[in-house]
Amino acid sequence: MSKKDDKHPEVPTTGHSWDGIEELDNPLPRWWLWTFYACIAFAIYLFIWYPSWPISTKGAWAGLGHYSSRADVAKEIKKYNDANAAVDKRLASADLNAIEKDPELNSYAMNGGAAVFRTWCAQCHGAGANGAKGFPSLIDDDWLWGGTIQDIHQTVSHGIRYAADPDTRDSEMPAWGDQLSKAEIANVVQYVLSISGGQADKAAAKAGATVFADNCAACHGEDAKGGRDFGAPNLTDAIWLYGGDVKTITKTVTYGRKGVMPAWSGRLSESQIRQVATYIHQQGGGE
Amino acid sequence: MTNSAEEPPKLYAAQEPIFPRRVYGFFRSLKWSLMIVTLGIYYITPWIRWDRGPNLPDQAVLIDLSTRRFFFFWIEIWPQEFYFVAGLLIMAGLGLFLFTSALGRVWCGYACPQTVWTDLFVTVERWIEGDRNARVRLYKAKWDAHKIRLRLTKWFVWLLISVATGGAWVFYFADAPTLLQQLVHGSAPYIAYVFILSLTGTTFLFGGFAREQICIYMCPWPRIQAAMMDEDTITVAYRAWRGEPRGKHRKSADADKLGDCIDCNACVNVCPMGIDIRDGQQLACITCALCIDACDGMMAKVGKPRGLIDYMALTDEARERSGKPPKPVWKHILRLRTIIYTVLWAGVGAFLIAALFLRSNIDFNVSPVRNPVYVTLSDGSIRNTFNLRIHNKQGQAHRFMISVTPKGIFGTTVQGQKDGMVTVPADETGSHKLFVTAFRNSPAAKAGLTDIRIWVEDMETKDRVYKDTVFNGKGR
Known part of the structure; x- marks a missing residue:
């Protein structure tokens, strides 16, 4: 069925015809075939160099290059921690009242504090720090134990009615x-x-x-x-x-009522506690 | 008629080498000038300086990815104004549509980087290896010392051009003189070397070896263009009615039965795509018009009028064949399709220019805090929080006054500020928290939603801008 086109006598057609329009059966350029082979070669390299085949239930082929995205993340985290080491150390020993007046410390504390809050505090106080029944809102202007940066720092460090911490804030609404x-x-x-x-x-x-x-x-x-x-x-x-x-x-x-907040000193670093205290202090309720 | 039974068609074909011959003429000269202009723009632009004051880069055209800013002479585009770039891209697209529907593949033939660089590479090839015949001979010759020397010289010059091309690219993204120093000292950012290397490679490969293969097999534009062209599009074509039957002119009796085409193959020999325009319009033709120059030269030599191959529309072919004069050029160009493209193009352009002049030097975004939507304060008043991002697009630090209307029913405070006044440093974005409080039992506190307008006033220039948003009360 394939016949030769008048204008292209050297090229056969595929024999397909749609409303008289026919499809020339041109050969593929050979370099295209080469790029296909190059892709196959590259795929083999990927499989050998990078983690790929699951070999057993214990794990997969680690790859000759021992690449790990987790190690990349750890490296990146370390890079930022190293870069922040100086300001982190400064924050841990700064006068609490001075943190917010120091743009570098404040910016570091606000960003770090937001992360600490979302990781450790949001479960009870909510992602927006607006609290829930039994868990105080931290963004209004009402404070049970005080809303200065020192008060917040003390509360975060030692908790409320948290028996394991001798310095915890304690009181009781009796029954x-x-x-x-x-x-x-x-x-x-x-x-x-x-x-x-x-x-x-x-x-x-x-x-x-x-x-x-x-x-x-x-x-x-x-x-x-x-x-x-x-x-x-x-x-x-x-x-x-x-x-x-x-x-x-x-x-x-x-x-009676007896709400408990855990103490965070020992679980969070002094710098992290100061970060989250600074963050809370600037959510609209700080005194 | 089938040959598939005895001899199946080949699945793969080797690239046919093409040796375009040197040609002289109007279109060749036009292409030389365009090559100088386009390459000049590409290589020189990053080195143009433009003073913007002490805090800003002095490079006229700079895509600063670190601060996410695009500088173009007196224009400075921030990321939130990316619609300017989108608009320019739309204009570029519509411009291509317009030119293609009016003049066929002029972009491909004259201005496309692939064409321009291939032209440059072919020119270098001709300087080193000679014109068409010499290059064909060299191609067929054995690999002796002479051939190796010529090939290595050619590749070396190509490589120099490629490095310069890849190198010029990165200068658009950093201060050019500084980056050049860093590149020379080996202290430039890693990514700069990656880009130079990959663009050097692609330039060398595409300009030196792939050439017409890019246009025929890789580029999507030739396929899209078919949808923009019609029988009124002016494109490069062969006047078959005048040229056929073609044949070598001899002083014989049947010579006057022949057409004007002397079948000298000049048009084929100069073609960078390796095609024969006398076969009619075809996919591979980039309308570079070099065949017109070649044919005109030949026609002059044999004493025939020029224009056997010429820019013409398909409809003219039929008219000329029947002895009628062709339609005037303006009638071909001025038709509904081109008018629509022009109107769209101009519309987008007018919008962009208007937007450019109307845009304010200050700009701010309001994002209401919706978790929680409101806070009850101890005195029973209701407070909403809004995150404000104020962009100061000026060269100096400015103070901004933040206020809310309607006045008198809300108390406003800005986190960390006593008077609602904030300072944003030059060319920076300041983030601020705005607290808006409705007093206990006030209408806004009790209602569901109240429309409010947040104003930011530049204390230096007295420019005022606003954003409308809503205040959430207890009512919802």
Whole structure:
């Protein structure tokens, strides 16, 4: 079927014809064949030089070149760690108040702190540091134990109610269920609601004020604005760690609360702790 | 008619060597000038200096990948203005469409780097090894001392050109004088050597050996061009009605039955693609027009009018054959297709020029923090956080005032600043955190979304720019 084209008598056609258009059967240029062979040779080189065939369940052919992308990453990490060694050392021993005023230290701490936070802190406090029920938001202006860089540094280093660390911040919201009657608890809940701008039963709140003064004011203060020595929350503001509705406050008063934050000294380096403290301090709530 | 039964067609064919002959004429001269201009632009551009003040590079054309900036004389393109580059590429594409539909493969024939460098390499070849006949003889000769000497000389000169070509490329990406010093001292960045080496290799291979194979087998453009050409496209063609039947003119009786083509093969011998234009339009023809020069020279010698091979449109062939004059050139060029390409091309160009003059010297991005969308503060007010990136495209550090409208219903603070004022160093991008607070029980705090506008004012120039965004309240 293949016939010769009038204009190209030397080239046969493939015999395919579409609406009278025929396909010339030109030979492939030979150099094209060579590039194909070169690709095969290159593939063989790749297989021999680089990790390739899985030989056994224990591992694969490591390649004559012993290339490892993991080693590349380790090398790169080491390169940056070496480059940052000086500033890292400086950060670990700098005056805490001076970090944010020093552009080099601050930039290093903010970038490193973001990474530390996402790795170790975000599980409880959230990627945006906005917390969750029982885990405080770190970006508002309310601090249980203080929001200065020193306070944050202390909290991160030694944790809160973390038994293994002797320097940990410690206090307790006791369970009042054994010591107060249900009516007293109901009244003090109404009182707490009334001072924080919530809707409250006025008579019950008045009765609750006495209960508060006798039992709660020791930690939360006469004015209920809390106390950072005990990590006692301010009860007059709009922020609630566990929730500000009647049911949750009643539960808090009845059974107590005992949130724990682990101590990070020993697990993170001093420089990393300072990085994350600096980072948290600049998320909008720092004092 | 089949020959596949007795003798199957060959699957692979060796490259046919091509020995283009020296030619003189208008189009050859035009190509020489274009070669000088295009090569000149390529080699010299990185060395042009352009003063931009103390903090910026003084190279007129510089693609600075380290700071992600593109400098072109008085224009400075930042990465977020990459649409300028995209626009230029679109214009280049539309320009090619326009030229192809009007004038066929002029790009291929005159301006394509592959054509220009191959032309240069062939010229070198001719200087060293002689013109067509000498080169054919040398090709067939045994590898004796003479042939080896000529070949080595030729390859050496090719290599010099290739190194200069690969070398010029890297100067577009770094300060040329500094990089040249580094290259000479062996202290240039590793990547510079990689590029010089690979571009030297490709120039040497493509210009010296691959040549027409690149156009025929590798380049996609010839295939795409077929879609842009039609019977009105002016392209290089052979006036078959005038030339045929071809034959050597003799002083014999039947000489006047012959056409003007004297079958001297001059057009074939000068062709860098090794084709015969008398076969008609074909894929391999790059319309370099050298066959026109060759044929015109021959026609002058035998006392015939020029233009047996000429720039012409396909429709003219039929008209001329029937004795009618060809359509005027402007009628071929001015048609719907070329008008559409021109309008599109000019439209993109006008847009780019307008964008270039309208763009501000300050530019900023707002990205609202959406995790969380808002924060409740202890006094019950609602706060949103916005990450601002302010680009200061000026040669000096400037102070910028950040504010929010509508005024009076929000409190604003900038992280680390007391007065909403930030300083961005010259030619840098400053990252700042803007806190916007709606007071307790204010409409914005209670609503779902409130439209707000963030302003950045340059305190030095008083330029103001804004970005619209939304404030998230508790209502959603």
